[in-house]
Amino acid sequence: MTHVHPTRDDGVVTALSEVVGGPMGDHAAPHRWWTPTRVLLLLTALVFAAGLVQKAPCSLAEGHDQNWTYSHMCYTDLKPLYVPRGLAEHAWPYSDDEQTRARYKVMEYPVGIAYWAWGTAWVTHWLNGSPDVSARYKQPVEDLYGDPEVQDEESIFLLVNAVGFAALALLAVWLLAGVHRARPWDAAAFALSPALLLTGLINWDLLAVALVAGALWAWSRERPVLTGVLIGLGTAAKLYPLFLLGAVLVICLRRRRPGRFVVTALWAVVAWVVANAPAYLSGPEQWHVFWSFNAERKADLGSLWLVLDQAGDLAISAHTVNVWSWALFGAWCLGVFAIGMTAGRRAAGIDRVPRLAQLGYLIVVGFLLVNKVYSPQYVLWLLPLAVLARPRWRDQLVWQACEVFYFCTVWWYLGGYLAPTGGGDAGFYWVGIVVRVLGELYLAAVIVRDLYRPDHDPVALERVETVGAGSLSR
Template sequence: MSGAHPDDVAAPSREDPAAAALSEGIGGPVGDHAAPHRWWTPVRVLLAITAVMFVFGMLQKVPCWDTQWTDNDTRYSRMCYSDVPYLYVGRGFVELNWPYSDDEETRARFDVMEYPVGISYFAWGTAWVTHWVSGSPDISDRPEVPVGDLYGDPQVLEERNNYVAVTAVVLGGAALLGAWFLARTNRRRPWDALPYALSPVLVFNGLVNWDVLAVALVAGALWAWSRDKPVLTGVLIGLGTATKLYPLFLLGGVLVICLRRRAWTDFFAATVAAAGAWVLANAPAYVSGPDEWKVFWTFNSERGADLGSLWLVLSQAGHDFSDHEINKASWIFFIGWCAAVLVIGLLAPQTPRLAQLGFLVVAGFLLVNKVYSPQYVLWLLPLAVLARPRWRDQIIWQSGELLYFCAVWWYLGGFLQPGSGDHAGFYWLAIVLRMACEVYLVAIVVRDILVPRHDRVRHQGVEPPRSRRLHDSATHSPRAS
């Protein structure tokens, strides 16, 4: 790997007991006299593994593909559901409509995309590629066909499968880009990205929605920050926020780090760059259809307790909360959580890493959010694997996510419904266990921050370049002496 001597690269099978035990199936821990392969560098190995795992994710959707996404029983019993094919028709991409068109006839036929602009642009762009792959079918007569009939049109069904395939290929590229960024964030620790490359949650959740796009941008922001590029970090955070809201929370981690280092210029540069990138990304949508652009914001503010959240458990258990009460309570908890992360970050013996702080903030948002869809685990994935690169803890956390992945589809399919007709208690249990595994990982990351000797990244002496540079300048300054 460029930038690091092979002997300096940390080997998981040497420093991680769980990785050492798992390595027995492929020859055991790396030996003292092991020589690196001339071509198979750690980064290339990680990219190859990510590609193979994402292909497994595509194969996992085959049962729904074979039924052209029309069999409700299959999509839940075989757990192959994806939002992608249904929105191809439901949001007007079947007619190549611009997602933010304010045309009255278009808006009467199709709902507005309820996602941030990055996803909407991507979904629209892949629709154009799909039509080209499908032989550029004549769509001039489609506006005259009732939308309900389009769902059963054989040509549209074939296009819809092509749309899923095109989307999967491009999202696979985004997953590879995320792996590349993560592997290069710490020059001496490329293998910290291995739990990402081998992640079962990437396999099962990668094609449920378009969240992998934001994952790649978050991984890019972590890489850019490790390379002393605050402006590029801000640009990637801004683009990520235009794709999914949560990358914005990384600025909280940047703030804590800059407060400790008194690096006000870096925080200002990252924040301004993020705001500028977000505005530029949103401009085409806002200019073409301001009311349509606002749908994402109104949709989320008016949303009630939904899948995966503790609010849903409480609501189904008989505690009736209005949407306003849930919004208010969620924001109060989240603000308090962010304040706690700020205090932890400022009191830590050493400056925490951005992945650690970002993980804590995003985890707090998800734990109290009124919806916790199965694919939201991808938001945490790049942050979690760098915040706590330990196989035991990653396995515990992702096991909870896999349990929930199974439970949510069986719940939606009615397979967990008790004979008495009551609410599905096993689904509640899956929600609680999922969150318990996440809280466990949160606790471990907090411990690593407050007691750095538990943090293997710190223990190895790996620090972000900027922290070393500032430390050196402070050591040699008159004030320090």
């Protein structure tokens, strides 16, 4: 065997393998064509196809109100944003044209997502026969919603994005399978993830997820420049990849290579600036909307701040949430830094430096715990980090079960199904939020345990046999 087989490495998989004859034998020969990576790609394709089927009722059914969409848990942002963000006219997201800005809101996402949406809108128009968008420019926006041609384009737009997201998911799995060459099956928890199935098509988050997977792969190959570029591009799509630089800093300090952190951080800044330049130069006011939108946002969906605000009837201001969330996140990061600098030192005669995925998960989960919003698809932010940080199916299932429970409660909440008959706040939704938080904290606690007691970490145990120049920092 050229790699660790899950039926011999993971207790859950070992037990399940009894159905098909038990764990892989000592003298079993691998299949010539069905390599682990190819199997993982097939599994990812099947899971993503199932996710498309899960979203199909909301995409194909007509004549249903918004609550019907929530009750079927198949909501996606893609079709609802096609007209109101100017994509039906293929308007540049950062256009400062007065009529365009009077007709449409600016995309409230980072530039990477805005570029992707604009590009897929172009593909949509091309597939639909390149309609005359100038004629639409002369119509009232309200008329576009009932235009049969535009309605067809909304479905095409969703499918074009779905194909793109599927490619991103496949790319992410391929990259994750290559981070630890002896453990490609660790990526199976991503490929078979219920979180990927349920949330992969809600929004454009998979773009950042694939870039984070690429950064993990590049770092495992000792390529700080490529790592920085991918982190910078990921930050241009979502803010959270930026936090990986904190994990890189700890690893570089532990390995006494601060220069590598400087190189990684520098290239991350360069990539982010280059990615943002077209948007900023074409419309600085429109570019700033993402930042102002998030600064003005109050305690919102899925956050502990929402629980606190509703339970205490506090009417917490956006400024208060901003100050306290960043202060708490800063304190959390200091705690992760202390853990990263003290864990695993000279265990069994080897300085086991924490892995990028381990520290990355701890930092990103801290941000999500204190952030003022937790949309259902934010679980994808943690997914590539979690599956490599703690490659054990038991812990993955515990954590993802909590996320799936939250996924259900958020749609019930939005649909009004959790509202008490006598009025008041939907307290059961608070339960869903708390369960999600507990699941994330559980996985964080197990990862911290692994850092201080490497004998519990399957990756650390494997690497003891193959200590190399870069094998202790992946």
